[in-house]
Amino acid sequence: MSTSAVSLAAVRRWKPWEIAILVALPLSWFVAGEQHSLLANEIAIFALFAVSLDLILGYAGIVSLGHAAFFGTGAYAAALFAKHVHPDPLVGLAVAIAATTVLGAVSSVLVMRGSDLARLMITLGVAALLYELANKLDFTGGADGLQGVVMGSLLGRFEFDLYGRTAYAYSLLVLVIGLLIARRIVNSPFGWSLQAIRDNRLRAAAIGLNVDARLGVIYTISAAMAGAAGGLMAQTSGFASLDGLDFHRSADTMLIVVIGGAGWLYGGLFGAIGFKLLHHLLSTWTPQYWTFWLGLFLVVLVMVGRDRFFKPWTWFRK
Numbered sequence: 001m002s003t004s005a006v007s008l009a010a011v012r013r014w015k016p017w018e019i020a021i022l023v024a025l026p027l028s029w030f031v032a033g034e035q036h037s038l039l040a041n042e043i044a045i046f047a048l049f050a051v052s053l054d055l056i057l058g059y060a061g062i063v064s065l066g067h068a069a070f071f072g073t074g075a076y077a078a079a080l081f082a083k084h085v086h087p088d089p090l091v092g093l094a095v096a097i098a099a100t101t102v103l104g105a106v107s108s109v110l111v112m113r114g115s116d117l118a119r120l121m122i123t124l125g126v127a128a129l130l131y132e133l134a135n136k137l138d139f140t141g142g143a144d145g146l147q148g149v150v151m152g153s154l155l156g157r158f159e160f161d162l163y164g165r166t167a168y169a170y171s172l173l174v175l176v177i178g179l180l181i182a183r184r185i186v187n188s189p190f191g192w193s194l195q196a197i198r199d200n201r202l203r204a205a206a207i208g209l210n211v212d213a214r215l216g217v218i219y220t221i222s223a224a225m226a227g228a229a230g231g232l233m234a235q236t237s238g239f240a241s242l243d244g245l246d247f248h249r250s251a252d253t254m255l256i257v258v259i260g261g262a263g264w265l266y267g268g269l270f271g272a273i274g275f276k277l278l279h280h281l282l283s284t285w286t287p288q289y290w291t292f293w294l295g296l297f298l299v300v301l302v303m304v305g306r307d308r309f310f311k312p313w314t315w316f317r318k
Contacts, residue, residue: 012187029169037164043276044171045232048178050256050268052225058263060218061198063120065250066127070100070223072245074230079149079240087152089235096231097224104223108216131245145241167236178225
């Protein structure tokens with residue numbers, strides 16, 4: 001067996017702390033209870049959204065400030081399908097994933113052109129264009145949002161309750177599936193080739209890698225995962241609005257990846273937990289100035305360094 005095959009097999013091998021994380025996720029449903037299920041549901045959704053961004057940012061080196069384009073499109077697709085076609089959540093989620101997969105495949109052609117700055121502006125422009133379309137079109141509800149979305153029961157048995165218990169279980173399941181898919185991708189030869197492209201695009205092309213095709217594939221996969229997160233948000237809240245396409249949605253997800261660590265599969269999960277808990281606690285403590293304290297935390301994080309700031313947990317990344 002070659003050295004590369006041995007290395008790949010070692011990377012694919014499940015580590016004890018990875019198994020512990022996957023076991024802890026379902027157990028969190030029992031810990032959250034009725035009091036915290038709604039907050040936990042948001043954390044699960046934004047963790048999936050952050051993982052989707054990390055696939056292109058941390059592993060492929062594509063900087064995006066418009067990833068909310070896929071989150072918002074997935075939300076509108078799921079909400080419109082539930083309102084006008086069929087309320088089944090699983091079918092609606094599949095529709096949201098399909099819609100954002102197509103959008104990701106089309107927009108990936110634009111993203112692969114130009115420099116990093118050009119890609120950043122293109123992603124921002126796509127999100128801004130979709131925002132204005134959703135604001136002007138009648139069937140999206142415009143600035144008022146798409147209201148009156150009623151979801152059917154999950155698997156024909158579990159109704160979506162006001163406490164968010166079913167919603168959290170649903171989002172957890174999709175999050176775990178998304179993590180497993182992402183883990184399979186990043187620990188494969190394809191995932192390794194993405195990291196080679198991230199580190200040196202010209203050298204990767206020189207050794208025979210089809211750079212544009214690989215970036216297009218991962219960008220489309222990332223869009224599908226972001227669309228799934230948006231679909232979950234619309235289905236579990238019964239509402240889709242322009243907020244899902246707004247710039248702050250992309251910026252918040254970027255902050256989540258920064259807090260958790262770009263280029264680490266579980267960074268989106270831990271970043272979402274940290275960001276949403278900070279948001280919840282700080283907005284409760286000081287509703288008017290919570291963004292100041294969050295900004296101060298990020299400044300300290302960057303100045304000190306994540307590895308030194310979170311030193312007890314750095315062994316997770318080894």
